[in-house]
Amino acid sequence: MAEASHNGMRVDEGVITTKIAELTVRIDERSNLLWASPLGKLWRKIYGDKSNANSDHQLRSILFDKLHYDAVKTTETGAPAVDYETLAALPDNDVKHLIAVSKLSKVRDTYLKSLAREQVNGWIHPNFNLHLVTTFRSSSDHPNFHNIPKRDAQSRNLVRSVIFPREGHQFMSADFSGIEVRIAACYHQDPTMLSYINDPTTDMHRDMAIQLFDLKAFDKSCSGDKHLRQGAKNGFVFPQFYGDYYGNNAKILIEYARTCPDLSDGSKILDQLSDKKLVKLNNDGKIVNYNNFTDHVRDVEAHFWGKRFQVYQEWKEEFYAKYQKNGYIDLLTGFRCSGVMNRNEVINYPVQGSAFHCLLWSFNKIFAISKRQEWDSRLVGQIHDDMILDVEPSELEHIVRIVRKVTCKLMPANWSWIIVPIDIEIELAGVDDPWVKLDKYKEDE
DNA sequence: GGAACTCGCCAC
DNA sequence: AAACGTGGCGAGTTCC
Numbered sequence: 001m002a003e004a005s006h007n008g009m010r011v012d013e014g015v016i017t018t019k020i021a022e023l024t025v026r027i028d029e030r031s032n033l034l035w036a037s038p039l040g041k042l043w044r045k046i047y048g049d050k051s052n053a054n055s056d057h058q059l060r061s062i063l064f065d066k067l068h069y070d071a072v073k074t075t076e077t078g079a080p081a082v083d084y085e086t087l088a089a090l091p092d093n094d095v096k097h098l099i100a101v102s103k104l105s106k107v108r109d110t111y112l113k114s115l116a117r118e119q120v121n122g123w124i125h126p127n128f129n130l131h132l133v134t135t136f137r138s139s140s141d142h143p144n145f146h147n148i149p150k151r152d153a154q155s156r157n158l159v160r161s162v163i164f165p166r167e168g169h170q171f172m173s174a175d176f177s178g179i180e181v182r183i184a185a186c187y188h189q190d191p192t193m194l195s196y197i198n199d200p201t202t203d204m205h206r207d208m209a210i211q212l213f214d215l216k217a218f219d220k221s222c223s224g225d226k227h228l229r230q231g232a233k234n235g236f237v238f239p240q241f242y243g244d245y246y247g248n249n250a251k252i253l254i255e256y257a258r259t260c261p262d263l264s265d266g267s268k269i270l271d272q273l274s275d276k277k278l279v280k281l282n283n284d285g286k287i288v289n290y291n292n293f294t295d296h297v298r299d300v301e302a303h304f305w306g307k308r309f310q311v312y313q314e315w316k317e318e319f320y321a322k323y324q325k326n327g328y329i330d331l332l333t334g335f336r337c338s339g340v341m342n343r344n345e346v347i348n349y350p351v352q353g354s355a356f357h358c359l360l361w362s363f364n365k366i367f368a369i370s371k372r373q374e375w376d377s378r379l380v381g382q383i384h385d386d387m388i389l390d391v392e393p394s395e396l397e398h399i400v401r402i403v404r405k406v407t408c409k410l411m412p413a414n415w416s417w418i419i420v421p422i423d424i425e426i427e428l429a430g431v432d433d434p435w436v437k438l439d440k441y442k443e444d445e
Numbered sequence: 446g447g448a449a450c451t452c453g454c455c456a457c
Numbered sequence: 458a459a460a461c462g463t464g465g466c467g468a469g470t471t472c473c
Contacts, residue, residue, distance in 0.1 A: 144465045147456035242461040348462040
């Protein structure tokens with residue numbers, strides 16, 4: 001990890017400076033629209049020259065003390081929240097300027113400014129810490145390489161377009177596929193989960209989408225069906241593995257349903273759910289309530305743990321009981337977590353830690369090989385289950401072979417407790433291209 | 446003037 | 458009965 005930090009990546013200082021300036025102009029424009037709006041004028045009236053669009057404190061007092069809006073949710077300390085979810089739900093139209101200002105400020109202040117601050121002569125050297133995280137995962141800082149925007153296209157492009165490989169080289173990403181689910185299966189050995197992992201014709205997230213949204217058919221080439229599969233994965237399956245419950249799940253799932261493209265038969269999922277009385281719609285097609293859908297998700301949850309993954313459920317109970325007796329938990333990779341932990345922590349730590357150790361072992365092995373074989377290519381970073389390499393193009397095919405061999409063969413062979421196949425996805429950016437657009441690498445088998 | 450705290454948001 | 462795991466970090470605010 002230290003060597004990866006030492007290797008570092010290039011950043012384009014000139015482009016960072018330009019982008020910061022451009023963002024500042026856009027932020028100012030949006031701020032002016034805010035101050036010209038009724039909300040902004042009220043804000044000015046109360047706070048005068050101290051008015052600050054970045055002040056949650058000021059915003060909170062205006063929205064909830066002055067305008068008496070109902071709080072959607074509260075923060076950890078009980079104050080009304082003023083996060084995106086809250087603002088987006090307000091009837092007040094002027095907050096859209098505030099949302100835009102926040103998003104642009106995040107990119108400028110958290111990412112571009114930190115890259116500008118941390119770079120030395122056009123190079124950044126993110127730290128990768130192995131001694132800080134409770135679960136024996138890693139963390140990253142100065143700059144944090146673990147949270148660079150990826151999902152939001154605008155933020156992703158703004159930040160990643162300033163990060164470059166060495167001249168004449170290209171970025172490669174080698175990402176373990178579903179590593180936490182696979183490592184969890186090594187602990188609980190649930191037969192249903194093992195067959196999902198072992199049989200590539202099956203698909204857990206598809207099955208959960210069908211059950212949660214009561215679909216008659218599933219067409220993986222249909223954007224609507226894909227959207228609901230994504231919803232099942234990110235709004236139910238993963239949160240359930242982390243210890244969430246059906247109430248939160250239903251809220252997220254109904255949002256996926258609300259924003260879903262047409263299904264393969266041309267129908268709309270919201271209409272289907274309405275026909276089945278799972279949601280109540282008004283004449284405009286807006287959701288009045290989804291109480292029955294929530295009850296349905298509760299039933300799916302009961303089936304998920306009680307029937308589908310019963311052995312996984314039993315493992316959770318036994319593992320937690322064992323912690324309560326011993327006061328510590330042992331990871332399959334040989335580490336021990338002790339101290340006061342709640343149930344969700346006890347269930348999550350062993351999976352999170354050991355999953356990261358799959359990357360750590362592979363990273364070390366690949367590093368050793370790269371030194372022995374005197375590669376021009378280098379390991380430059382890591383994001384929990386994703387290795388980032390700076391590749392000299394003539395070495396590309398060789399490196400792909402080595403990375404595949406280490407991650408999918410040597411690493412599982414090193415640990416007899418790995419009873420599932422391990423797979424990685426390799427993605428590649430163009431030569432001299434920044435860390436923006438990576439395409440799946442096509443291998444000749 | 447800096448430490449500590451709060452809130453929010455980015456990643457996996 | 459209760460209810461999402463792990464981080465880093467920016468900005469504002471409060472306290473010393």
